[in-house]
Amino acid sequence: xxxxxxxxxxxxxxxxxxxxxxxxxxxxxxxxxxxxxxxxxxxxxxxxxxxxxxxxxxxxxxxxxxxxxxxxxxxxxxxxxxxxxxxxxxxxxxxxxxxxxxxxxxxxxxxxxxxxxxxxxxxxxxxxxxxxxxxxxxxxxxxxxxxxxxxxxxxxxxxxxxxxxxxxxxxxxxxxxxxxxxxxxxxxxxxxxxxxxxxxxxxxxxxxxxxxxxxxxxxxxxxxxxxxxxxxxxxxxxxxxxxxxxxxxxxxxxxxxxxxxxxxxxxxxxxxxxxxxxxxxxxxxxxxxxxxxxxxxxxxxxxxxxxxxxxxxxxxxxxxxxxxxxxxxxxxxxxxxxx
Amino acid sequence: xxxxxxxxxxxxxxxxxxxxxxxxxxxxxxxxxxxxxxxxxxxxxxxxxxxxxxxxxxxxxxxxxxxxxxxxxxxxxxxxxxxxxxxxxxxxxxxxxxxxxxxxxxxxxxxxxxxxxxxxxxxxxxxxxxxxxxxxxxxxxxxxxxxxxxxxxxxxxxxxxxxxxxxxxxxxxxxxxxxxxxxxxxxxxxxxxxxxxxxxxxxxxxxxxxxxxxxxxxxxxxxxxxxxxxxxxxxxxxxxxxxxxxxxxxxxxxxxxxxxxxxxxx
Numbered sequence: 001x002x003x004x005x006x007x008x009x010x011x012x013x014x015x016x017x018x019x020x021x022x023x024x025x026x027x028x029x030x031x032x033x034x035x036x037x038x039x040x041x042x043x044x045x046x047x048x049x050x051x052x053x054x055x056x057x058x059x060x061x062x063x064x065x066x067x068x069x070x071x072x073x074x075x076x077x078x079x080x081x082x083x084x085x086x087x088x089x090x091x092x093x094x095x096x097x098x099x100x101x102x103x104x105x106x107x108x109x110x111x112x113x114x115x116x117x118x119x120x121x122x123x124x125x126x127x128x129x130x131x132x133x134x135x136x137x138x139x140x141x142x143x144x145x146x147x148x149x150x151x152x153x154x155x156x157x158x159x160x161x162x163x164x165x166x167x168x169x170x171x172x173x174x175x176x177x178x179x180x181x182x183x184x185x186x187x188x189x190x191x192x193x194x195x196x197x198x199x200x201x202x203x204x205x206x207x208x209x210x211x212x213x214x215x216x217x218x219x220x221x222x223x224x225x226x227x228x229x230x231x232x233x234x235x236x237x238x239x240x241x242x243x244x245x246x247x248x249x250x251x252x253x254x255x256x257x258x259x260x261x262x263x264x265x266x267x268x269x270x271x272x273x274x275x276x277x278x279x280x281x282x283x284x285x286x287x288x289x290x291x292x293x294x295x296x297x298x299x300x301x302x303x304x305x306x307x308x309x310x311x312x313x314x315x316x317x318x319x320x321x322x323x324x325x326x327x328x329x330x331x332x333x334x335x336x337x338x339x
Numbered sequence: 340x341x342x343x344x345x346x347x348x349x350x351x352x353x354x355x356x357x358x359x360x361x362x363x364x365x366x367x368x369x370x371x372x373x374x375x376x377x378x379x380x381x382x383x384x385x386x387x388x389x390x391x392x393x394x395x396x397x398x399x400x401x402x403x404x405x406x407x408x409x410x411x412x413x414x415x416x417x418x419x420x421x422x423x424x425x426x427x428x429x430x431x432x433x434x435x436x437x438x439x440x441x442x443x444x445x446x447x448x449x450x451x452x453x454x455x456x457x458x459x460x461x462x463x464x465x466x467x468x469x470x471x472x473x474x475x476x477x478x479x480x481x482x483x484x485x486x487x488x489x490x491x492x493x494x495x496x497x498x499x500x501x502x503x504x505x506x507x508x509x510x511x512x513x514x515x516x517x518x519x520x521x522x523x524x525x526x527x528x529x530x531x532x533x534x535x536x537x538x539x540x541x542x543x544x545x546x547x548x549x550x551x552x553x554x555x556x557x558x559x560x561x562x563x564x565x566x567x568x569x570x571x572x573x574x575x576x577x578x579x580x581x582x583x584x585x586x587x588x589x590x591x592x593x594x595x596x597x598x599x600x601x602x603x604x605x
Contacts, residue, residue: 093431219453223442225432229425232394234498235418235446280432283453 013278016288019295020075027071030302033062070195071298073203077192077256078266078297080207082289084253085267087214087245090221090282092151098268099253102154102246103161107135108257110165113184117176124187125202128258135161136250148239190261190315192301203259210252211290214245218286221245263315269322270296276329344405345370345534346502351390351400360386362558362566364400368536373528375545376538378555379587383567384538385426388504391536392423404502415446422495426506433478436490440465443497465496469523484511492520503527505537509544521548542578542602552577556586575600
């Protein structure tokens with residue numbers, strides 16, 4: 001991308017960078033509760049100016065307490081998962097990697113189930129966050145010997161840690177009553193339905209910190225992606241940067257997973273899509289993952305909450321919408337640039 | 340070493356899992372020369388190059404570059420001093436050749452930054468030096484092995500090093516490119532730009548392009564007093580049939596054609 005990109009790609013790049021704004025505005029108008037677009041525009045404008053409007057308070061609740069937080073949480077989740085996925089793919093130099101490769105999702109699922117089953121008064125979010133990071137920490141610890149962490153060891157350690165937490169989750173699922181089991185299963189599917197301002201406030205710091213670190217150091221992912229020895233010979237300490245990126249990517253993904261549950265596919269496929277269109281240079285890839293990941297998630301969630309007669313878990317829709325789109329790109333870009 | 344400039348390898352030994360690969364290597368590499376490491380597969384050429392570059396810490400012994408102990412150097416300092424071109428190149432990502440060459444600028448770019456115009460210019464100049472400017476925008480994993488080799492050499496040149504280490508730089512190249520690369524690196528040394536240490540497989544290339552040859556052999560892991568180096572020095576004095584037999588275990592004949600020496604297997 002340092003050369004001269006084809007003009008249409010330049011416009012597409014700009015469009016994708018501003019896409020979350022468009023998606024956000026659009027999504028405020030969508031929902032089961034009917035409010036006329038005029039009313040919504042008036043309310044938003046008045047609200048921005050800090051003035052009161054004469055609209056029914058239920059309108060305000062729907063727009064500012066239901067739709068807006070849900071849209072913002074969706075954007076946060078989409079951006080964090082995509083950036084995290086892009087970083088993990090670069091660290092592992094592997095196209096099949098998602099943010100969940102080191103057992104993050106299995107750990108989160110176990111943590112959530114544990115809290116639902118044993119301590120309903122304890123926040124599910126904290127337990128999920130704790131165990132997801134614990135799982136990643138375990139995987140990293142197992143894979144590290146004599147000061148170095150080969151990515152193959154890391155990959156295997158991730159598989160092992162995931163398996164262990166999956167088994168522990170099964171035990172909980174067998175042991176709990178039906179009501180708890182239902183909430184566990186619903187949590188596992190991932191949903192933005194319970195979005196609120198307080199959830200945004202509790203997710204934002206860690207998600208933002210993780211994304212910011214990856215964004216700021218993004219060119220260094222190019223160097224790391226060429227291989228440990230190749231990185232070392234140009235003066236990089238690959239072990240240090242691997243650790244930094246794993247921590248940042250895990251924080252970004254864990255913080256949203258612990259709130260919205262396990263939303264699959266986004267972290268795997270958004271980085272792929274952007275790489276297919278714009279190439280693998282992370283100086284462009286990372287900003288694109290942030291913006292398009294956010295827009296994609298919000299639009300998909302619009303379909304999840306109002307496309308059918310009932311609310312469908314967003315994790316299901318991300319896959320059903322994303323897969324054909326991905327297949328199209330894969331076919332039209334010749335093996336997607338992967339050899 | 341009296342002048343102190345160049346590379347001094349002082350009693351370097353290295354073993355992997357208890358098996359000795361390098362044993363008590365001592366050599367001096369003068370600045371501005373082309374030094375070729377020659378020897379059979381598994382004799383430790385690649386390992387020695389990695390030890391010199393600080394990629395592998397030796398089990399014992401030290402390496403000094405321009406009088407400085409390499410074990411006390413920071414990776415960034417080392418990268419500005421020494422460029423290393425590895426033997427095998429792989430990449431899963433379709434980075435452009437230019438993006439790959441730009442990674443050579445790593446130690447010049449502050450952590451939160453990305454390559455600037457100056458870096459891009461230097462990357463282009465490095466590509467020009469190896470005659471690969473025309474492939475700058477091609478994806479690294481979709482060009483030929485030879486072109487990838489050229490890109491990796493350009494990447495090392497983008498580090499602006501005073502020492503260039505090349506591990507079998509001609510292995511993926513066609514006849515023309517082999518000669519071109521060897522002439523190019525020879526030119527770097529002759530113009531005083533850098534010192535070149537490389538490993539080669541072709542004895543005639545070694546004879547043609549080196550100031551010094553280090554002929555090596557595989558050492559027996561159990562035999563503790565065996566040294567890897569069979570002979571080192573001027574090409575003609577090193578490349579004798581007796582030394583070749585010691586290193587490779589084969590018999591060769593030395594012919595002199597038009598003032599040049601060539602080796603033929605018997």
